[in-house]
Amino acid sequence: DDDPGAGGASTDELLSLSGVPADPWAVDDAGPADADPEAVDADALDLAEARTSAGLDDPVRAYLNEIGKVRLLTAAEEVELAMQIEAGSQQARRHLIEANLRLVVSVARRYTSSGLPLLDLVQEGNIGLMRAVEKFDYRRGFKFSTYATWWIRQAISRAVADKARTIRLPVHVGERHGQLLRITRTLSQELGREPSEEEVATAAGLKVEQVRTLRTAAREPVSLDLPIGDDDGGRLGDLIEDAAPGPEQTVSATVVRTEIESILTALSPRERRVIQLRFGLVDDHQRTLEEVGRRLGVTRERARQIETTALRRLRRPSLAAILRDLAA
Incomplete structure (x- = not known):
């Protein structure tokens, strides 16, 4: 055997x-x-x-x-x-x-x-x-x-x-999309043109939205390294705007942060903590007075009073604006 x-x-x-x-x-x-x-x-x-x-x-x-x-x-x-x-x-x-x-x-x-x-x-x-x-x-x-x-x-x-595929499709989705492709090809031959989504949906017994969803799911991702233009070495990723902060913005924010931390040393530990939490100086997350109060174990009103006192002690009228600009 x-x-x-x-x-x-x-x-x-x-x-x-x-x-x-x-x-x-x-x-x-x-x-x-x-x-x-x-x-x-x-x-x-x-x-x-x-x-x-x-x-x-x-x-x-x-x-x-x-x-x-x-x-x-x-x-x-x-x-x-x-x-x-x-x-x-x-x-x-x-x-x-x-x-x-x-x-x-x-x-x-x-x-x-x-x-x-x-x-x-x-x-x-x-x-x-x-x-x-x-x-x-x-x-x-x-x-x-x-x-x-x-x-x-x-x-x-x-x-x-x-x-x-780069991104795996569930088997039933892949099979359904394959059926859509075959129906689309058949309709194209019969009509002599590209069929509309409505025509494909009717032939497939689906809703138009289902046809759109299947086509979107089956679409392959495009590499950002895809060459564009002639032989100039350009890539698709070069055309996409980078939303990350540039070097100048990063340095500027660091300088302002350092300056503010130096100013806050004039406050008591509790006042400093309230300012840090309110303006997101620790984790870039600005908190409400109610959230600050819960953190410190005080009421919302008491947290507001501490914040007001801290800003007055600093005697910097523009400090609040600086803090808000930094947090933004």
Whole structure:
């Protein structure tokens, strides 16, 4: 049972390639209730186009050539293997997996615009294929490829949602946004123009606000290091105003603060504390008289009296204005 089938990778090798356990999530064991209208018939798959496509890396081309050597199964053979798997045959399980690896490639190629490399998509789809082998019930009468396509698509969709984006989207949000994209493309072809949000919402059975929310959530962040203009070295971040205080403002505030602290030494500890709390000299948080009173264990009126006395003792009419400017 440990020998790999002709021309295919063993289950363990597929798992090691993906780095993900065979059951990485909890899903409904029932699988699809009926045939998926978008399912791919394994008997009709042809890897010739994929093998000759330009831009494929050598490892991908080698993988496609390797899995293309495995003969496709007839419906009767699928049922026979499923019966053997039910009886505990690991060899039959491996055979069914390897005979359907090209089905995974066919599904994975639909997601090549997601940002993940094709081989990564295939590896994730292989995990879905293994799950399909575990859950397939030949008694229900439909072909294994129809059933497996549902699991393969689910595995790849989850991987795209988890790994392809800078900010991870929940799987259901990613899938719903994918539906919006397909509906938008279809409407664009039918109308000969870009459809409005209202038209997309109607076709999707959603509210306009839901369409806007999905589009906003799926929007990728833009790097501040994005080059702009010609070859002048400019970056997008250079155009964004920096709200942080400049060096001159920082130095000026420090000088004023130092001067005020020096002036406050003429006050009693309680008076100094009231002024510091009122004008945010300690933590940049200005407090009300009621808050100051609670801090000192006195009434609001008593806190006001202490503040008034402190300002009078300082005999600096402009001190209050200076304090307010600093706090602002």
